[in-house]
Amino acid sequence: MTSLKKNDFSVIGKPIAMIDSAGKVTGQGKYADDLSVPGMLIGKILHSHLPHALIKKIDASRALALDGVVTVVIGTDAPNTYGILPVGHDETALAVEKVRYVGDNVACVVAESESIAEAALELIDVEYEPLPAWFDPEDSMEAQANFIHEQRPNNIEKDYHHVFGDPDAGFAQADVVLEGRYIANEVTHAAMEPHCTLAAFEFDSHTGREGRLTVQSSTQVPYYLQHKLSIVLEMPMSQIRVIKPLVGGGFGGKSEIIPLEIIAAVAARKAKAPVKITYTREEVFLAHRGRPRTIIDLKTGVKKDGSITAVAAKVIQDGGAYCSYGVVTILYSGALLGALYDIPNIKYDGFRVLTNKPACGAMRGHGTVNVRFAFESQLDELAGKINMDPVSIRRKNLLKPPCITVNGLRVQSYGLPECIDVVARESKWAERRTKLGKGRGLGMACSHYVSGAASSIIRSDMPHSTVNIKIDRDGGVIIYTGASDIGQGSDTMVAQIAAEVLGCKMNRIKVVAADTDLTPVDIGSYSSRVTFMNGNATLRAAEDIKKRIVAAAALKMACAPEDVIMRDDLVYKKGVAPVAPKQENAPTVSGHVEGQILRGSVQQKRKDEGPKERMSFEEAVTAAMDNTGALGGTGSYAPPVEAKGGKHKGGGVGPSPAYSYSAQVADVTVDEETGEVTVNKIWAAHDCGRALNPVSVEGQVIGSVWMGLGQALQEEFVWKDGLLMNPSMLEYKSPSSTESPEIESFIVESIDPEGPFGAKEASEGSLAAAIPAISNAIYDAVGVRLRECPFSPERVLSAIRAKNGQKKIEMTNRVDPTAPHKMREHGGSTWYKGKGPQRHADDPSRKTTTEVPAAD
Amino acid sequence: MSLPTFKLLRPRTVEEAVGMLHRYQDDIQICAGGTDLLPSMKQRLFTPKFLMDIRGIDGLERIRVTPGLGVELGALTTLSAVEDSGFIHRHYPVLHEAVKTVASPILRNMGTMGGNICLDTRCLWYNQSLQWRKSCGFCIKKDGDLCHVAPGGKKCWAAFSADTPAALLCLSAEVNVASPSGFRRIAIADLYTNDGVNRIKLAKNEMITSIYLPEASAGYSGAYKKLRIRGSIDYPLAGVAVALKKKGKIVEDVKVAITGVNPAPHLVPDALHALVGRELNEHAATVVGELASRVAKPLTTSLLTPEYRREIIRVYTKRAVMAAGAAT
Structure with missing residues (x-):
C-alpha cells in the first residue's frame, strides 16, 4: 500500500510495467551469456590457490598441447594497470x-569448448614462492614488510581524518555519552546473473591485424569499461564499442x-x-567487490532532551587485495554520518586496509550501511539511557532544510x-510496543x-x-541514452519522462x-x-525537441507557443477540449491516413480548412519537420x-x-532457547x-529492505586463512521465500526542486535502516544488544x-558478540601455516596425463 | 562448470544393474535422482568412468502395502511421492515429517528414497570445487591425507546430512539389498559405519532396491525437527526424529534418532528408559534432550559452530518429544 499525492500528469506517477519485461519473461530478451557469434571460443580462468605469492614461472606447454x-593468456600479455578509481590503478x-588472494587471476x-578449457586449466604449471599473507585488517595495518602492494606501506590503502565543528566541546555538553565497537561482516551482491563478457575484434582489411573491438558485457558502467579497455589494450576509445545487453542484477x-x-578482450x-567468458558462481564470489567487513568504534553524545551533541567514529574496512572503490567507500562511511540528522559536531577517522582476500567494492548502500547499523x-541505546522513546529521539534530531x-x-x-x-502510525508503535509479550519486540531505524x-x-x-532524442516521420520517438538498465528500470524511466x-x-x-557507438556518455548505473x-x-532533451514541435x-x-498543450498524443490550444481530430479516411495503425505521414504539412493542409484548434501528434511533428527532416534534441x-x-x-x-530518506519499523520474535530470530x-x-x-x-524499497534483512540475519562471508568457506548459493545464505516477512512499503513524496519532476533516489536508501531496525527490535524483544551482524542464531543465543x-556457548571459532575484536576464523587446521598443497601426490593437477574429454 | 566425461549405462533389470556394478566395481557410480550426485561430479568429487542410471528399472518406484507385514517403498520412489502419500502420513507420520523437509519441492520431485539413504556425507572442506580444494591442499575424504576438521586423527568426520534416515531409524526400517548372489535384508540401524569416507556397509556390487517399514511401527505419532538457516532449501545442520506411542498418558514406546551431526545417523539408546512407563512432561523431554546431545558429536564441518549444533540437538529433541507426545 502506498500513499501518493495526487498529480496532473498523464504518464508520470502511474504504475507502468517495465518496457522490457515481456522479453524477460518470455526468454526473448538476451543476456550476455545468451549471445554467441560464429567462430566463438570459450575462455576459462586459472585462479591462484595461494593467498599471497610471487609467480616464478608459468609453463603452459602441456595445456597448449x-x-x-x-x-593461453598470461599477465605479461597485457601488463598495463587499471582500476575503477584514478587513484587506484592497481589491477592487471x-x-x-604476484598473486594477492586465493582466486586471483593467473592465466x-x-x-573450443568449456570442458576442454577446464581440462587444460589442470595442465598449466605455475611455480609460486609463497609470501606471508594478511587476513585480519588490524594485523595487516601493523605490517612492516611483505606489503600487498609495494606503493601502500602498512597495507593501508587510504586513511582520512575529518573533524567538523568541535567534537570535544560537543561531548562535553552531552549528558550521556556511549562508546561501543560494532562489527558488520562481509557480504556480497549475489546478483542472479553471473558475470559474462563476449569480446570480438574486427580485422583490418589491409593489414590483417586486429581493428575495432566490440565487447558485450554484463556491466553497470559501459563507458568506464570502454575507457579501461583502451588503457589496457592501448587502443583509442573510438575503436572500442561496448554494448550492454540485458543485465540480471548488479x-x-x-x-x-x-x-x-x-x-x-x-x-x-x-x-x-x-572469446566468451562466463563466471561460475564460485568465480562470482571471488570477483566479489562486495561490502567490506567493517569495524566501527562509535561514540555518540546526547543531552537529556535527546538532542545529539557530537559523534565520533573510527572505521576500519577490510578491503581485500585491490583498491577497487575502496577510497570512495571509506569516505562515504564518514560523510554520510551527516545529512540524516542534525549533528553539530562530527569526528571521523577512516582506514581502508588491504588484506589478502578478494577485493571489496561498491554494494547497494555503498559505504553507509555498516556505519548506519x-x-x-x-x-x-542512548534513548534507553535517557528514558526517551526511540521514535521521539529521532524526531528530536531532525534537520531543518534547506540547509548545509x-x-x-x-x-x-x-x-x-x-x-x-x-x-510509527502504521506499525501502531506507541500502542503495541509495550504489549507484545515475551520474546517479541519492535525496533525502529532510519537511513538515507x-x-x-x-x-x-x-x-x-x-x-x-x-x-x-530523435523523432522522424514515422511519428516514433527514439531515445538514445547511455543509462544502463540493470533491471532497475532506467529504460522505462526515460521513456516515461x-x-x-x-x-x-x-x-x-x-x-x-x-551502446557506446550509439548513445551519448552516461557515467553509469551506480550511486x-x-x-x-x-x-x-x-x-532537457525532450524539452529541446518539444520547443520546435510547439513552435510549428x-x-x-x-496561437502563442505558450498556449500549445501536448498531452496523450494530442496537440491542442489552451482552453480547447482535448479530443482526437476526426479522421476522414480509414486510419492506419499509427492513427494516420496511409502515406500522409511521409508528406509535408503543406501537402496535408490541402484538405484542411483554416487554422486548426487541435492536431494529432504526427501532424504536429510533421509540421515541425517541414524544413529540417528528422528532429533531434539533446x-x-x-x-x-x-x-x-x-x-x-x-x-x-x-x-x-x-x-532520499527512509524510516522503518521491524517486528521480530526471538526464540530464547535457540537464538533464532523471526x-x-x-x-x-x-x-x-x-x-x-x-x-x-x-519494488526497489522492498528489495532494499529484503537485502538488508539478509545482511541482518543470514549473509556473511566465512573465512579461513584467506579461503572463502562458502562460495556458493547453497552455503551463502541469502534469505529465501520462507524467511521473507511481509514488507509493507510507503512512498513519501517530498518533491525535490532539482529532480526530474521532483524525483530522487529510490533503490538504495532503504537498505541500511533494515539492519538496525531488526537489531533494535531484538533488543526490545529479549534485552540483548547485538553489535555484530549478521545476527545469526548462535550469536543471538550466545x-x-x-x-x-547461563553457561557460555563456546564461540571461539567466531568472535564473541559480547567482545568482538578479532577477525573471525572458522575452526579446523591451518594448512597454510604448515604444509601446502605441493606435498599431495594425489593432487590431480600434478598428474601427467589427463583424460581428454570429448568436444561438446 | 561442466560434467566430467563418462559412459552412461542404463540397465533394465536389477540383475543387469548388479552385473554392471560387479563388472566395473571402482569405476561406476549409481545415479537415481542425481540431485546430489551431479553437482558433486561437476566439482570433481566423483569422476566415474561409468554412470549407471537406474531409473529404467521397472518396479523400483512404488509404495506397496502388504497387510500383516508393512509397507515396501521402492528405492526409486521419489521423496515427493512419499510426502504426498496419505497412507504414510497417517501411519508413519515421522517419515512424512522428515521427508517434507528434504531440500526443496523441485528437488524432492527428482530425489529418491534410496538416494536419500545413500547420501554422501558432507563437509565444508569437501563439498567444494576442484579449484577450491586445491587451495586447501585437499582433505582426507578426497585426494588428500589430512582432515582439516580434526587434524590430529586419520578419520573423516564429514557429517551424514540426510533427513529421512533419522525417521527410518525410529521406525525400525529395513532395506532390501541386491547383489549378484541374490538379495539380503539389513536393518537401517546396521547400514551405516560412522566413518565419513566409507559411510555405508554395502559391497561395491550391491545396491538398495527397497525399504521396508514394519507394520509394528505403524501408528506411532511422530515429529521431525530440522536446523537450517534457509527454510526453503538446506541440508540439515542438525536433525531430530521422534516416534512415540502412548497408552493414555503413559508412554508405551519411544524412539529418538539424530542426524546431521555425526558421520552417521544415530538412535539415542537411553531415550527409552527416560520415557517409557512414565507420563510425558517437559522435564522428561528435557532429559531426553540431554541424552541426545551426548550422542551428538558435531565438528566444524558446517558454517555453524559445533557447540551451537549440539545445543540445538538438545533443544530440538525436547521439542520433538513434546510435539510427538501432543500429536497422538
Whole structure:
C-alpha cells in the first residue's frame, strides 16, 4: 500500500510495467551469456590457490598441447594497470609477478569448448614462492614488510581524518555519552546473473591485424569499461564499442571493471577469434567487490532532551587485495554520518586496509550501511539511557532544510519527518510496543542515501549524463541514452519522462541504451544517480525537441507557443477540449491516413480548412519537420556547483544534489532457547521525491529492505586463512521465500526542486535502516544488544546466555558478540601455516596425463 | 562448470544393474535422482568412468502395502511421492515429517528414497570445487591425507546430512539389498559405519532396491525437527526424529534418532528408559534432550559452530518429544 499525492500528469506517477519485461519473461530478451557469434571460443580462468605469492614461472606447454586449446593468456600479455578509481590503478588483467588472494587471476585458457578449457586449466604449471599473507585488517595495518602492494606501506590503502565543528566541546555538553565497537561482516551482491563478457575484434582489411573491438558485457558502467579497455589494450576509445545487453542484477557488483571483462578482450586479441567468458558462481564470489567487513568504534553524545551533541567514529574496512572503490567507500562511511540528522559536531577517522582476500567494492548502500547499523543501534541505546522513546529521539534530531550540514552536505527536500510519522502510525508503535509479550519486540531505524554523486569519480567537469532524442516521420520517438538498465528500470524511466514532456503515448517510444557507438556518455548505473541525472538529461532533451514541435504547432493553430498543450498524443490550444481530430479516411495503425505521414504539412493542409484548434501528434511533428527532416534534441545534466560540498580532503564524496530518506519499523520474535530470530513484518517508508513509477519504487524499497534483512540475519562471508568457506548459493545464505516477512512499503513524496519532476533516489536508501531496525527490535524483544551482524542464531543465543548468566556457548571459532575484536576464523587446521598443497601426490593437477574429454 | 566425461549405462533389470556394478566395481557410480550426485561430479568429487542410471528399472518406484507385514517403498520412489502419500502420513507420520523437509519441492520431485539413504556425507572442506580444494591442499575424504576438521586423527568426520534416515531409524526400517548372489535384508540401524569416507556397509556390487517399514511401527505419532538457516532449501545442520506411542498418558514406546551431526545417523539408546512407563512432561523431554546431545558429536564441518549444533540437538529433541507426545 502506498500513499501518493495526487498529480496532473498523464504518464508520470502511474504504475507502468517495465518496457522490457515481456522479453524477460518470455526468454526473448538476451543476456550476455545468451549471445554467441560464429567462430566463438570459450575462455576459462586459472585462479591462484595461494593467498599471497610471487609467480616464478608459468609453463603452459602441456595445456597448449591439448587438442582444442587455441591459446593461453598470461599477465605479461597485457601488463598495463587499471582500476575503477584514478587513484587506484592497481589491477592487471592477469597477475603479473604476484598473486594477492586465493582466486586471483593467473592465466586464461582459450579453447573450443568449456570442458576442454577446464581440462587444460589442470595442465598449466605455475611455480609460486609463497609470501606471508594478511587476513585480519588490524594485523595487516601493523605490517612492516611483505606489503600487498609495494606503493601502500602498512597495507593501508587510504586513511582520512575529518573533524567538523568541535567534537570535544560537543561531548562535553552531552549528558550521556556511549562508546561501543560494532562489527558488520562481509557480504556480497549475489546478483542472479553471473558475470559474462563476449569480446570480438574486427580485422583490418589491409593489414590483417586486429581493428575495432566490440565487447558485450554484463556491466553497470559501459563507458568506464570502454575507457579501461583502451588503457589496457592501448587502443583509442573510438575503436572500442561496448554494448550492454540485458543485465540480471548488479547491486554494485558490475559497477566497475570486473577481471573477466578485460581478460576476454585480451584473450580475443591473442586468439584472433571472438572469446566468451562466463563466471561460475564460485568465480562470482571471488570477483566479489562486495561490502567490506567493517569495524566501527562509535561514540555518540546526547543531552537529556535527546538532542545529539557530537559523534565520533573510527572505521576500519577490510578491503581485500585491490583498491577497487575502496577510497570512495571509506569516505562515504564518514560523510554520510551527516545529512540524516542534525549533528553539530562530527569526528571521523577512516582506514581502508588491504588484506589478502578478494577485493571489496561498491554494494547497494555503498559505504553507509555498516556505519548506519552502528549509529542507529547506539542511538537506540542512548534513548534507553535517557528514558526517551526511540521514535521521539529521532524526531528530536531532525534537520531543518534547506540547509548545509556541518560536513558540507546540502539538503533541500527532506521527507524524513513524514517517513517516521507513517511507520510509527502504521506499525501502531506507541500502542503495541509495550504489549507484545515475551520474546517479541519492535525496533525502529532510519537511513538515507545520495541521488548520485555531485562530483564524479573520474574527476571530470563533463556532464554526468547526456541524452539524444530523435523523432522522424514515422511519428516514433527514439531515445538514445547511455543509462544502463540493470533491471532497475532506467529504460522505462526515460521513456516515461520523454512521453510526459512530449505528450505522447508510451508505445511511440523506443529506447536505445548503453551502446557506446550509439548513445551519448552516461557515467553509469551506480550511486543511485540514474533517475536524477539521466532523467534530468532526458527531460532537457525532450524539452529541446518539444520547443520546435510547439513552435510549428503554434503557427498551424495561430496561437502563442505558450498556449500549445501536448498531452496523450494530442496537440491542442489552451482552453480547447482535448479530443482526437476526426479522421476522414480509414486510419492506419499509427492513427494516420496511409502515406500522409511521409508528406509535408503543406501537402496535408490541402484538405484542411483554416487554422486548426487541435492536431494529432504526427501532424504536429510533421509540421515541425517541414524544413529540417528528422528532429533531434539533446539534453545533458551536470550537478550544480552548490551541491558539490566542502573543500576538505575527500570532500568530493558524500555531496549529492539530493538525498532520499527512509524510516522503518521491524517486528521480530526471538526464540530464547535457540537464538533464532523471526521477522514478522517490516514497515518501510521511503522519501523518493516524486515517485515516477510507484510500482517500480515499491519494488526497489522492498528489495532494499529484503537485502538488508539478509545482511541482518543470514549473509556473511566465512573465512579461513584467506579461503572463502562458502562460495556458493547453497552455503551463502541469502534469505529465501520462507524467511521473507511481509514488507509493507510507503512512498513519501517530498518533491525535490532539482529532480526530474521532483524525483530522487529510490533503490538504495532503504537498505541500511533494515539492519538496525531488526537489531533494535531484538533488543526490545529479549534485552540483548547485538553489535555484530549478521545476527545469526548462535550469536543471538550466545548473547542471551551471557545476559542470563547461563553457561557460555563456546564461540571461539567466531568472535564473541559480547567482545568482538578479532577477525573471525572458522575452526579446523591451518594448512597454510604448515604444509601446502605441493606435498599431495594425489593432487590431480600434478598428474601427467589427463583424460581428454570429448568436444561438446 | 561442466560434467566430467563418462559412459552412461542404463540397465533394465536389477540383475543387469548388479552385473554392471560387479563388472566395473571402482569405476561406476549409481545415479537415481542425481540431485546430489551431479553437482558433486561437476566439482570433481566423483569422476566415474561409468554412470549407471537406474531409473529404467521397472518396479523400483512404488509404495506397496502388504497387510500383516508393512509397507515396501521402492528405492526409486521419489521423496515427493512419499510426502504426498496419505497412507504414510497417517501411519508413519515421522517419515512424512522428515521427508517434507528434504531440500526443496523441485528437488524432492527428482530425489529418491534410496538416494536419500545413500547420501554422501558432507563437509565444508569437501563439498567444494576442484579449484577450491586445491587451495586447501585437499582433505582426507578426497585426494588428500589430512582432515582439516580434526587434524590430529586419520578419520573423516564429514557429517551424514540426510533427513529421512533419522525417521527410518525410529521406525525400525529395513532395506532390501541386491547383489549378484541374490538379495539380503539389513536393518537401517546396521547400514551405516560412522566413518565419513566409507559411510555405508554395502559391497561395491550391491545396491538398495527397497525399504521396508514394519507394520509394528505403524501408528506411532511422530515429529521431525530440522536446523537450517534457509527454510526453503538446506541440508540439515542438525536433525531430530521422534516416534512415540502412548497408552493414555503413559508412554508405551519411544524412539529418538539424530542426524546431521555425526558421520552417521544415530538412535539415542537411553531415550527409552527416560520415557517409557512414565507420563510425558517437559522435564522428561528435557532429559531426553540431554541424552541426545551426548550422542551428538558435531565438528566444524558446517558454517555453524559445533557447540551451537549440539545445543540445538538438545533443544530440538525436547521439542520433538513434546510435539510427538501432543500429536497422538
